[in-house]
Amino acid sequence: MSECPANPQTISDVDIFAPETIENWYPTYDLLRKEAPIYHVPGTKTYFLTRYEDIYHVLRKTDIFRRGGGTSRPLISDPEALETFKEGWPKKTVLGSNPPNHRRYRDMVDHFFSVIGAEKQTDLITGIVNELIDRWIDDGEVEYVKSFAEPLPSMIITIMMGFPLEDLQNLKVWSEAWVAPFSLQLTAEEERQAARHMVEFQHYIHEHIDQRRKTPGDDVISYLVQNPVKLKSETRMLTDAEIINMVDHLYIGGNETTTFALTSGMWLLIQNPSLQDDLRAAPEKARSFVEEVLRLESPTQGMDRHAAEDTEIAGVHIPKGSHIHIRYAAANRDEKQFSCPVDIDIDRENAHRHLAFSLGETHCPGAGLTRLEQTIAVQTILKRMKNFSFAPNKNTFQHHLNFTLRSFTDLHFTFDKI
Numbered sequence: 001m002s003e004c005p006a007n008p009q010t011i012s013d014v015d016i017f018a019p020e021t022i023e024n025w026y027p028t029y030d031l032l033r034k035e036a037p038i039y040h041v042p043g044t045k046t047y048f049l050t051r052y053e054d055i056y057h058v059l060r061k062t063d064i065f066r067r068g069g070g071t072s073r074p075l076i077s078d079p080e081a082l083e084t085f086k087e088g089w090p091k092k093t094v095l096g097s098n099p100p101n102h103r104r105y106r107d108m109v110d111h112f113f114s115v116i117g118a119e120k121q122t123d124l125i126t127g128i129v130n131e132l133i134d135r136w137i138d139d140g141e142v143e144y145v146k147s148f149a150e151p152l153p154s155m156i157i158t159i160m161m162g163f164p165l166e167d168l169q170n171l172k173v174w175s176e177a178w179v180a181p182f183s184l185q186l187t188a189e190e191e192r193q194a195a196r197h198m199v200e201f202q203h204y205i206h207e208h209i210d211q212r213r214k215t216p217g218d219d220v221i222s223y224l225v226q227n228p229v230k231l232k233s234e235t236r237m238l239t240d241a242e243i244i245n246m247v248d249h250l251y252i253g254g255n256e257t258t259t260f261a262l263t264s265g266m267w268l269l270i271q272n273p274s275l276q277d278d279l280r281a282a283p284e285k286a287r288s289f290v291e292e293v294l295r296l297e298s299p300t301q302g303m304d305r306h307a308a309e310d311t312e313i314a315g316v317h318i319p320k321g322s323h324i325h326i327r328y329a330a331a332n333r334d335e336k337q338f339s340c341p342v343d344i345d346i347d348r349e350n351a352h353r354h355l356a357f358s359l360g361e362t363h364c365p366g367a368g369l370t371r372l373e374q375t376i377a378v379q380t381i382l383k384r385m386k387n388f389s390f391a392p393n394k395n396t397f398q399h400h401l402n403f404t405l406r407s408f409t410d411l412h413f414t415f416d417k418i
């Protein structure tokens with residue numbers, strides 16, 4: 001254990017798994033970027049990357065740096081939890097697979113969530129944003145995570161998938177169970193619980209697949225049961241296991257990370273009254289603000305690849321089979337890529353070049369949808385409220401203890417209704 005992981009002065013202080021580091025990653029990123037950009041995590045076969053150009057290289061070389069093949073630590077290792085998975089369908093996420101078939105699965109879903117697909121949801125999103133705000137605007141105070149940042153993306157993705165809104169409570173439990181292992185901090189009992197919930201969710205999706213085969217609608221599941229996937233070797237209907245894996249991946253993707261981005265965005269906005277004025281004067285710039293939030297407080301801090309062969313990154317030898325942990329969030333604050341990287345600049349010309357959604361073929365399919373949700377949320381909040389302040393004595397400003405994802409546990413603020 002290092003002396004001071006929260007604010008390491010030398011590489012020997014760095015401890016990427018320490019809770020203090022996870023609460024505030026940025027000093028660690030700054031030090032690693034400068035002194036050990038291809039950081040070999042002691043006692044592991046993981047290389048932790050923090051520089052934009054190196055991460056860019058890894059993301060472009062998809063033939064060498066492949067997905068699958070493990071993470072810095074196993075997400076679930078408890079034997080009873082692993083046994084529980086046998087009661088469901090193999091967790092083989094076809095959307096998280098590798099080229100060439102990866103693209104064929106993506107073609108099945110991209111049109112729902114891309115910029116053009118997402119725009120079809122503008123009225124739905126605007127309606128739900130206003131409906132949620134109506135519930136608490138007369139109170140003059142809100143706990144934003146539970147009252148807005150969680151329900152907004154959950155309701156949208158629930159409707160798009162064709163699940164009933166009455167199931168939201170269960171869906172939230174399953175959704176949280178799916179991302180919980182990425183914390184790399186679960187106890188054995190928590191792993192078992194997460195595994196049970198993941199399998200329950202699979203069975204729930206399976207029931208909906210059966211229903212949609214009988215009575216299709218215009219939702220994502222109906223599309224997936226009715227249309228063939230054009231794989232390299234064959235064109236065929238998707239199997240139940242493939243649909244389950246696509247739907248749970250999309251559902252969770254559409255949920256948790258957007259909650260995190262909405263919350264961090266509000267936290268940044270409250271601290272910057274002049275930025276609020278600028279965005280009220282030019283509401284179209286809310287879109288650029290959203291890019292800056294994603295860059296500065298990237299909800300997905302990093303992801304893993306493995307080296308399919310012996311290779312080199314920036315002159316460092318990487319043996320075949322190594323894990324490469326790419327820290328999007330560190331790249332997004334790399335001053336060689338973004339000038340004055342810790343400033344919010346809604347006129348930043350290359351703001352959209354952040355890596356919060358990854359890059360290239362594995363680029364997040366939900367980027368269009370989440371950008372639109374966040375933009376409409378910011379515009380509507382600034383139109384309907386003013387004079388924001390953090391509610392006194394209520395905020396911990398603590399983040400979830402999660403190695404991969406970054407978000408506040410809660411956010412209380414006061415405001416005046418306009």
Ligand code: HEM
Nearest residue numbers: 095096249253254257258261300303356357358364366370
């Ligand atoms: C702020 C919100 C979001 C962030 C920061 C985010 C981030 C990411 C990142 C970084 C990846 C790439 C993972 C990798 O490099 O292997 C990814 C992939 C993915 N995301 Fe998102 N995402 C967000 C919202 C969404 C939404 C709204 C959806 C669904 C509608 C979604 C569904 C997915 C799926 C299915 C993948 C896997 C895609 C593939 O590998 O082909 N995400 N996301």
